[in-house]
Amino acid sequence: MWTTFVQQSHTAAPAFHCSTCTCLLSARLVHMRQRRFSARVSGAASSAAVARDSAVKSHSRYWRRWRGFGIASGCFVLCVVLYVCLGNSIMFQSSGQQLQRRRPGKYPVLAERDVVALEVATSQVANLATLPTLNDLVKSAAELGAVYAQVLEQVVAAQEVEDGGRVLRELGVSQNHLSSGCSSLRRAADVCYAKLKAMLLQEAHAELHMAPTSLVCTTYGWMLGNIYLYSAVLPEYYLLRDDSTSHALVLLRSINVLSWSPRVHTVPSSEMREHRAAVATYDLFNWSGGAACRRGLLSHVPHAKRFCESSFSSWSAVARRVAATYEELIVLHPTYAPLRLHYAISFAFLAMDTAADVAAGGTQALEGHPAKALKVIRSDRSKLERTYRHADAAHGPVLALLEAFLTPVALRTADQDAQLVAALREWGSCAEAQAALLEATSWPGGVFPGEYRAPLLRDAQLLHLLAKAQLHLGDDHAALQTLRLCL
Structure with missing residues (x-):
């Protein structure tokens, strides 16, 4: 029995060995096929990856070129805009007034x-x-x-x-x-x-x-x-x-x-005045x-x-402003005589009122001013009765005094002296002249109802007019006797 088992074993062993080798060979062939397939798959994948990387790099280089071009273009446009704005700013500054008239600037609103x-x-x-x-x-x-x-x-x-x-x-x-x-x-x-x-x-x-x-x-x-x-x-x-x-x-x-x-x-206080103390006044x-x-x-x-x-x-600035404002008022009321009189007075004394500034180098001298003032005075006198309305009683006499004040002695005529005498006789006393010329009065004709009217003259101006009249007529002239207290 043992012999039989051994014989069977020897008979079956080659068969088993062959079966095992066949299985191993088959497995190896399968494994090799899988490796070749895997190799083919991995090779294809590598080629695809390389192609993809190449495409990405090419696309990136393309966009980098366009991005650089865009940045350069933007910088160029920005420079052009800045250049245009700067040019417009310079042109605006050089012709500011003209552009302001054409297109007003922005101002705050109330x-x-x-x-x-x-x-x-x-x-x-x-x-x-x-x-x-x-x-x-x-x-x-x-x-x-x-x-x-x-x-x-x-x-x-x-x-x-x-x-x-x-x-x-x-x-x-x-x-x-x-x-x-x-x-x-x-x-x-x-x-x-x-x-x-x-x-x-x-x-x-x-x-x-x-x-x-x-x-x-x-x-x-x-x-x-x-x-x-x-x-x-x-x-x-x-x-x-x-x-x-x-x-x-x-x-x-x-x-x-x-x-x-x-x-x-x-003004100094009463105590200072009593002790006659020196005090600076302003x-x-x-x-x-x-x-x-x-x-x-x-x-x-x-x-x-x-x-x-x-x-x-300054005082001279005030004198110029007063004369200029009377000019504006005359434009609004061209036939109203009282405004003409106030303007003639302010214009006649303008050179004297600005003399301090001229001496200090503050303003230019009013060259030829007396001639211009005389022209204004004589024009007013010629129109006083037939053109202007609501003239004061002192209008004519004051114009005569102003004309004498502005005219050099060597250029005076007998007719002008006669007009000066008639003007001085308009007032019977110094007090009467002061009341008419140095005190505030009203505006005739209802043009400025209830409004304050400044005196025609100041104290110093009246003194200058009478002193020049005395120079023309002489100290002892009869027309000056009634006004002696004003001199």
């Missing part, structure tokens, strides 16, 4: 809260004027007035542009807005004017009545603010609206405030050493400061 605040401040001062409230009102009114003047300038410039009103509409400034601002500024100016008039003319129950003789710098600021509104701000609106009545009234009030300037000066301008506009209340408002420098910086 804020409603500022207008309301001004009205509140005006009501406070109208009820009771104190030093801080009046100071604040004058300051805020001038600041708002400067903005209002810029808005008016912008509106006027826009109206001159022939574009069918497009620029004017872009401003967004309505007539109601302009009218409301003007009303608030006008009321503030009128309230300040009433307070200044009371304190400067020493009217009964005047508030702050000691300010003109103790607070010269402060009073100067109040007067400047009032004159600025009446002369440089409100007239522009009335001119725009063609309101000649209001226009003339504010100009007249500005002249009145200017005429009160000599009333502002410090008038409206010499408190600042010639820098009133730079050191005054409105020095921070550029528009008001420029007006101050031309109109309220």
Whole structure:
């Protein structure tokens, strides 16, 4: 049995061995096929990856080139824009005024809260004027007035542009807005004017009545603010609206405030006068050493400061402003004789009133001024009876005195001396002449009802006229005897 088992085992072993080898060979062949397939697959994948990387790199290089080109183009466009803007800026600066007329610049618009605040401040001062409230009102009114003047300038410039009103509409400034601002500024100016008039003319129950003789710098600021509104701000609106009545009234009030300037000066106290102590006194301008506009209340408002420098910086500036304002009033009332008389007087004395500035090198001398003034005087005299209306009784005599004042002695004629004698005999005494020439009177003809009228002459001016008449006629002339007390 064992032999049989061994024989069977030897017989089965080769068969098993062959079967095992066959299986191993088959497995190896399968494995080799898998490796070849895997190799083929991995090779294809590698080729695809390489192709993909190449495409990505090519695309990246393409976009880098275009991105560089775009950046360069953008820089070029930016440089062109900057160049054009810079060129336009230079052209604008070189022809600023012309471009401003064609296309007005952007200015601040009146804020409603500022207008309301001004009205509140005006009501406070109208009820009771104190030093801080009046100071604040004058300051805020001038600041708002400067903005209002810029808005008016912008509106006027826009109206001159022939574009069918497009620029004017872009401003967004309505007539109601302009009218409301003007009303608030006008009321503030009128309230300040009433307070200044009371304190400067020493009217009964005047508030702050000691300010003109103790607070010269402060009073100067109040007067400047009032004159600025009446002369440089409100007239522009009335001119725009063609309101000649209001226009003339504010100009007249500005002249009145200017005429009160000599009333502002410090005075020594009674104790100092009793002991005859020397004390430095100051008038409206010499408190600042010639820098009133730079050191005054409105020095921070550029528009008001420029007006101050031309109109309220010295006595000669006041004289020029008064004469120029009378010229404006004559344009509004060309046949009203009293305005002509005031203008003739202010123009005749203009050279003398500006002599201090000329001596100091402040202004140029008025060359040929006497001849121009004589022309004005003689023209007025020729039209006094047949052209002008509401002439004063003193109109003709004052013109004769002015003509004698401006004419050299060597050039006088007998007819002119006869006219001078007739003029001097118009007044029976010095007191009568002073009442007619040195005191405030009213405006005849109802042209300016209830408005203050400045005296025709100042004390020094009357003295100059009579002294020149005495030089022409002689010290002992009979026509001068009744006026001897005025000399």
